[in-house]
Amino acid sequence: xxxxxxxxxxxxxxxxxxxxxxxxxxxxxxxxxxxxxxxxxxxxxxxxxxxxxxxxxxxxxxxxxxxxxxxxxxxxxxxxxxxxxxxxxxxxxxxxxxxxxxxxxxxxxxxxxxxxxxxxxxxxxxxxxxxxxxxxxxxxxxxxxxxxxxxxxxxxxxxxxxxxxxxxxxxxxxxxxxxxxxxxxxxxxxxxxxxxxxxxxxxxxxxxxxxxxxxxxxxxxxxxxxxxxxxxxxxxxxxxxxxxxxxxxxxxxxxxxxxxxxxxxxxxxxxxxxxxxxxxxxxxxxxxxxxxxxxxxxxxxxxxxxxxxxxxxxxxxxxxxxxxxxxxxxxxxxxxxxxxx
Amino acid sequence: xxxxxxxxxxxxxxxxxxxxxxxxxxxxxxxxxxxxxxxxxxxxxxxxxxxxxxxxxxxxxxxxxxxxxxxxxxxxxxxxxxxxxxxxxxxxxxxxxxxxxxxxxxxxxxxxxxxxxxxxxxxxxxxxxxxxxxxxxxxxxxxxxxxxxxxxxxxxxxxxxxxxxxxxxxxxxxxxxxxxxxxxxxxxxxxxxxxxxxxxxxxxxxxxxxxxxxxxxxxxxxxxxxxxxxxxxxxxxxxxxxxxxxxxxxxxxxxxxxxxxxxxxxxxxxxxxxxxxxxxxxxxxxxxxxxxxxxxxxxxxxxxxxxxxxxxxxxxxxxxxxxxxxxxxxxxxxxxxxxxx
Numbered sequence: 021x022x023x024x025x026x027x028x029x030x031x032x033x034x035x036x037x038x039x040x041x042x043x044x045x046x047x048x049x050x051x052x053x054x055x056x057x058x059x060x061x062x063x064x065x066x067x068x069x070x071x072x073x074x075x076x077x078x079x080x081x082x083x084x085x086x087x088x089x090x091x092x093x094x095x096x097x098x099x100x101x102x103x104x105x106x107x108x109x110x111x112x113x114x115x116x117x118x119x120x121x122x123x124x125x126x127x128x129x130x131x132x133x134x135x136x137x138x139x140x141x142x143x144x145x146x147x148x149x150x151x152x153x154x155x156x157x158x159x160x161x162x163x164x165x166x167x168x169x170x171x172x173x174x175x176x177x178x179x180x181x182x183x184x185x186x187x188x189x190x191x192x193x194x195x196x197x198x199x200x201x202x203x204x205x206x207x208x209x210x211x212x213x214x215x216x217x218x219x220x221x222x223x224x225x226x227x228x229x230x231x232x233x234x235x236x237x238x239x240x241x242x243x244x245x246x247x248x249x250x251x252x253x254x255x256x257x258x259x260x261x262x263x264x265x266x267x268x269x270x271x272x273x274x275x276x277x278x279x280x281x282x283x284x285x286x287x288x289x290x291x292x293x294x295x296x297x298x299x300x301x302x303x304x305x306x307x308x309x310x311x312x313x314x315x316x317x318x319x320x321x322x323x324x325x326x327x328x329x330x331x332x333x334x335x336x337x338x339x340x341x342x343x344x345x346x347x348x349x350x351x352x353x354x355x356x357x358x359x360x361x
Numbered sequence: 362x363x364x365x366x367x368x369x370x371x372x373x374x375x376x377x378x379x380x381x382x383x384x385x386x387x388x389x390x391x392x393x394x395x396x397x398x399x400x401x402x403x404x405x406x407x408x409x410x411x412x413x414x415x416x417x418x419x420x421x422x423x424x425x426x427x428x429x430x431x432x433x434x435x436x437x438x439x440x441x442x443x444x445x446x447x448x449x450x451x452x453x454x455x456x457x458x459x460x461x462x463x464x465x466x467x468x469x470x471x472x473x474x475x476x477x478x479x480x481x482x483x484x485x486x487x488x489x490x491x492x493x494x495x496x497x498x499x500x501x502x503x504x505x506x507x508x509x510x511x512x513x514x515x516x517x518x519x520x521x522x523x524x525x526x527x528x529x530x531x532x533x534x535x536x537x538x539x540x541x542x543x544x545x546x547x548x549x550x551x552x553x554x555x556x557x558x559x560x561x562x563x564x565x566x567x568x569x570x571x572x573x574x575x576x577x578x579x580x581x582x583x584x585x586x587x588x589x590x591x592x593x594x595x596x597x598x599x600x601x602x603x604x605x606x607x608x609x610x611x612x613x614x615x616x617x618x619x620x621x622x623x624x625x626x627x628x629x630x631x632x633x634x635x636x637x638x639x640x641x642x643x644x645x646x647x648x649x650x651x652x653x654x655x656x657x658x659x660x661x662x663x664x665x666x667x668x669x670x671x672x673x674x675x676x677x678x679x680x681x682x683x684x685x686x687x688x689x690x691x692x693x694x695x696x697x698x699x700x701x702x
Contacts, residue, residue, distance in 0.1 A: 334533035342528035
């Protein structure tokens with residue numbers, strides 16, 4: 021199994037070499053195989069991306085966020101303690117449980133203040149919310165990418181009635197009231213199913229619902245790319261040399277689809293983060309008491325006088341989505357041969 | 362009217378009806394089939410309609426009456442017949458007439474779904490139409506200006522704002538706007554204030570002002586990005602150079618040649634967005650407490666009222682199909698090439 025993979029990797033490198041439109045540095049050929057691969061489209065894209073300060077800022081924020089999310093249990097030991105610990109002694113019960121102090125009781129121990137009513141530490145909950153948000157968004161994006169790529173490649177590669185049927189399916193999906201549908205679906209699902217229950221079932225369901233409804237966007241792009249790649253000269257050359265369909269599919273087409281798939285996967289993650297937050301906000305996403313950004317906002321609705329309560333989780337969603345959008349836009353420009361940057 | 366136009370219109374009509382039927386089938390299958398696959402028996406489904414305290418006998422009778430023992434296609438057919446012809450519903454305590462577009466009977470609220478849905482429609486429609494007017498004006502003009510002054514300070518500032526705009530969760534923007542403008546400053550009315558247009562148009566607009574602006578903010582950002590990209594692409598076309606070369610004024614070149622081509626794809630997207638928005642402005646409705654269709658879907662999901670959920674989803678599908686149809690027909694007017702296709 022391992023052997024086969026490494027062989028394909030070599031073939032990938034070779035096929036990118038043969039491909040027209042790639043910058044071929046005469047020096048690189050001499051230096052050896054690794055460098056030839058290095059001068060491929062991804063090398064050019066990386067060169068462009070490195071100069072794109074805005075995209076890099078986004079990337080740094082993403083790396084920072086992932087690190088912080090992974091280290092959350094350690095970080096909260098230093099600050100406000102676990103996300104489900106109540107600090108009711110710091111609340112002003114005469115005012116209906118509003119925390120004492122400036123902007124929700126900001127302090128070194130509670131950098132973002134406390135929740136109104138039950139006094140859980142907002143900073144800890146935002147950190148733990150990042151774990152849930154990123155986990156669901158990334159897994160859901162994987163689901164979308166897998167379905168979208170398979171359907172898109174099949175539609176584009178086989179064409180004819182297969183393409184016609186699959187394209188109609190994608191059209192129907194795009195005309196679907198997705199949010200209402202996802203709400204309803206998450207709501208009617210039983211509490212125990214497929215051998216799962218409680219939080220794992222809800223998470224699996226969220227990943228499925230979000231991933232399943234977003235695949236047509238990637239599917240359409242992959243289909244379009246496959247259609248245009250299929251007619252390229254090098255594919256025709258392979259065909260005339262007697263290459264079979266699987267060979268053309270896996271060695272000639274798929275490697276060239278990786279760039280657009282990567283770009284749109286990056287741009288799907290923020291959409292999915294917003295989707296998850298929306299579902300949790302409406303009460304059909306991540307069930308309380310598990311901390312998620314959407315759930316935090318929905319509990320902040322009732323205490324609109326305490327601005328800090330809705331400010332932090334919202335800011336977390338906004339910055340995360342913005343970072344992914346900036347990075348995704350930069351990635352697209354970097355891979356775009358028409359881009360002048 | 363030439364026959365080609367008539368046949369075009371008929372084909373589009375059939376496609377619209379087909380879309381609605383397909384969506385209703387998928388919706389039906391998912392709501393009634395998926396719980397079964399996940400392990401729910403007809404009795405479990407029926408329990409939702411009679412309450413948990415009911416005896417096993419009552420549950421079985423209810424399941425029988427609701428047709429839960431029938432195969433799925435029979436259930437679907439009965440439901441579809443009800444939509445087209447109307448039906449009589451046995452509520453257990455008596456029978457209820459449900460005239461022609463009968464979307465089912467809500468056993469929770471003890472009344473047919475159709476009038477309840479129609480009750481909510483004006484709210485959703487008011488929200489969508491006001492926001493659409495705002496976002497078209499703002500989004501298109503910002504997009505066009507940005508494209509014409511590419512790279513200028515205005516362009517960069519506007520695009521930064523637009524990217525920030527699409528990255529903000531709408532329910533957060535809504536909540537913060539409500540907290541600031543309604544509760545802190547008192548300029549706009551508090552959440553949940555909807556006055557029907559027929560009762561008092563001024564009060565109607567005043568109550569919806571903040572939801573409109575919030576919703577329009579998100580869509581303006583999207584449309585500004587789309588318009589800018591579209592304009593940049595068309596302004597680079599050869600026929601624009603030709604138009605300039607033959608000495609047309611720049612204004613004529615931009616409006617008659619550039620804008621017209623750039624706007625055509627935006628018309629399509631607008632049709633889809635507007636159709637979807639009528640039922641899918643769930644988040645805005647929830648944030649501002651507006652009793653619209655989306656809010657109804659959320660409430661119905663919360664109380665497990667399947668017929669209501671199904672009714673809302675179908676109605677939204679109808680709106681999407683109608684909006685698509687209108688766009689298609691408009692195309693036949695705008696673009697004569699479409700008719701021959």
